Each structure stands twice: as structure tokens, then as C-alpha cells.
Amino acid sequence: MITREQLKKGRIRAGLTVGQLAERTMLPPAIILQSEMLDGEATITAKQMQKLKRALEAEGVVFVAGNGAAPSVSIAEDHDK
Secondary structure, three states: OOEHHHHHHHHHHOOOOHHHHHHHHOOOHHHHHHHHOOOOEOOOOHHHHHHHHHHHHHOOEEEEOOOOOOOEEEEOOOOOO
């Protein structure tokens, strides 16, 4: 499961504002802010999460599972904006 911290870090690393991500996902900015606000798993619907994940991955964001460490994000090396 993607965490709130991963969503926010991914958006920031992709160089997107909340408004820009909202436009790309067709989600209200309030949903994006809600998804980033607290620690732990994001409390949004699965459909909303999928839209956010796809939009960030299209920007080269890679979601990295924790596997014993904190989950994180990175940017794909071969990604061209």
C-alpha cells in the first residue's frame, strides 16, 4: 500500500503542485491534500489512489516498498519529461 508520505514525496519529486496533479488526475485538490496530510496509509478510495499512482508514475515516480525499512519513492533514471 502506498503511504501518504510517498504520495507527497512523489508529487514533489515530480515537480508538480497540488493543482497540477489535480488537473492530471481529474480529482479535486482537496482529495490530494487529504491523501498527503497525515502519516500512514492514505485514506482515499482505491480508484482515487489508482489515479494518483498512475499520474505520478507517468512523471517517472517509482514507489518503493519498505521491506523492513520505510517505504520511499524515487525517479526512474530513464524517464524523459
